[in-house]
Amino acid sequence: MTRHRPPAWLKTAVFYQIYPQSFYDANGDGIGDITGIIEKLDYLQSLGVTALWLNPVFASPFRDAGYDISNFYQVAPRYGTNGDLARLFKLAHQRHMKVCLDLVAGHTSDQHPWFKASAQPEPNRYTNWYIWTDSAWDSTEPNVVRGFSERDGGYLPNYFYFQPSLNYGYANPDPGKKWQLPVTHPAVRAVRQELKNIMRFWLDMGADGFRVDMANSLVRGDANGRGLRALWLDYRSWLDRHYPEAVLISEWGDPRHSIASGFDIDFFLHFGEPAYQHLLGPANGDSKSRDKKRIFFNRRGTGNIRLFLDNYLPHYHATKRRGYIALPTGNHDFSRHSRWQEPEDLRIIYAMLFTMPGVPFILYGDEIGQKFLEGLGSKEGSYSRAGTRAPMQWEKARNFGFSTAAKNKLYLPVNPITDAHNVAAQERNPESLLNLTKRLLILRRQHPALGNCGNLTPVCAKAGKYPFVYERSYRQTRFWVAINPTEFTLRLKLPPLKSVMNLASEKADLARQKTNSTLTMDPLSFGIFKIG
Secondary structure, three states, rough: OOOOOOOHHHHHHOEEEOHHHHOOOOOOOOOOOHHHHHHHHHHHHHHHOEEEEEEEEEOOOOOOOOOOOOOOEEEEOOOOOOOHHHHHHHHOOOOOOEEEEEOOOOOOOOHHHHHHHHOOOOOOOOOOEEEOOOOOOOOOOOOEOEEEEEEEEOOOOOOOOOOEEOOOOOOOOOOOOOOEEEEOOOHHHHHHHHHHHHHHHHHHHOOOOOEEEEOOOOOOOOOOOOHHHHHHHHHHHHHHOOOOEEEEOOOOHHHHHHHHHHOEEEOOOOOOOHHHHHHOOOOOOOHHHOOOOOOOOOOOOOOOOHHHHHHHHHHHHOOOOOOEEEEOOOOOOOHHHHHOOOHHHHHHHHHHHHOOOOOOOOOOOHHOOOOOOOOOOOOOHHHHHHHHHHOOOOOOOOOHOOOOOHHHHHOOOOOOOOOOOOOOHHHOOOOHHHHHHHHHHHHHHHHHOOOOOOEEEEOOOOOOOEEEEEEEEOEEEEEEEEEEEEOOOEEEEEEEHHHEEEOEEEEEEEEOOOOOOEEEEEEEEEEEEOOO
């Protein structure tokens, strides 16, 4: 098979993640919708965004916020219609923006017609579309759900009990368990084909690709990963033949393996590889659990950048020019960094995230430092994640401009602090986090060395030491980026330079001298310098 090359548009892509029900409510029912996204396209374009990732917008009982799909071919009525989504594709494309959908490949809702048919005791087309044991009394599978229906057996869920796993087969079936079907079984092949049908349906309508939920969960009994890799390479080969500009983004957390399996982008997240935890902290938890981690971004200066780099760099070198690593500002599954960090700290974090290689991903609201809301309880299976999923704060108005609905009709409560961060106020303030985000994305766009494909070389990255200094380069152009998230003033001798141009620094200076260069950084500072 010809080696896959990522779509060219990814070279300059900046993604924005939209949780649809919390972004903007255009019809006043208290729930964000597709028309609301359309009405905010100009804002997103002004931010510097070139691509959108929408969390699931498909028909669902919404016991897991739409990750329990009951119809892959239909937009959920609360968000609008298929026609509304087609209109979003068209209007985004007119602004040279891409739109990617969330592809829940590994499971459906237990309310999906396929699963209801599969649960029947009489054999039918869908009997083996899901993974069922041979007996309701089989106790050898600890996670199996029994007693769902009159079918004599239990099914394997992919996450919550109401998310039965679609059957992509077993790479190495256990001969003693006849229900473990091989990847060549006709029913398994039918499931695999159906996923192509789903992708084709939305790509033909105008979608530009997919973020694949739990992308590494599909093939079972696959200890060496060959079955999973073969599956995704087959999908990638099919896309290259029919939709070569379509992007595949994986929720995998292991770029070396996911990129080699045909994906274009993979995230460094809080699960899988630990690098992101060492950089920014664990996904959730409390302050004590964070204190146990040697987190780089902390004011006390007790972190260790090597715990991040020694994990990140092997993935970077293995995937360079083959795909992209994403270091997102946040994610719908994890606490916002604003839960632990003040706006001043977020400025330093973004200075690093937006000057690293790979494709940037911004979670809605992170550009204004929107706070994690404590004590919301659970909504549609969110549990501890609800505080991240609260409505976007657009302006100092009713419901922060998210919706005209009564407060008791809102999908989730808005921030009770009336002067909380909002887009309108930050747009008027040249020094706001929003405007810093815009400036950093402009620099990234103007200078390929700072962009998605520029080279990365650590300059000063010692265990337990600050600042972190790294070089970004492209052809003959070079930049040094210096990051000081601590409360201390730092001074560092660096190699001599022929020239220095300060592009976008805050409280940092790089001075050229005869035998060396001197970097001076105040507390909570960063520097972006073009060097020669």
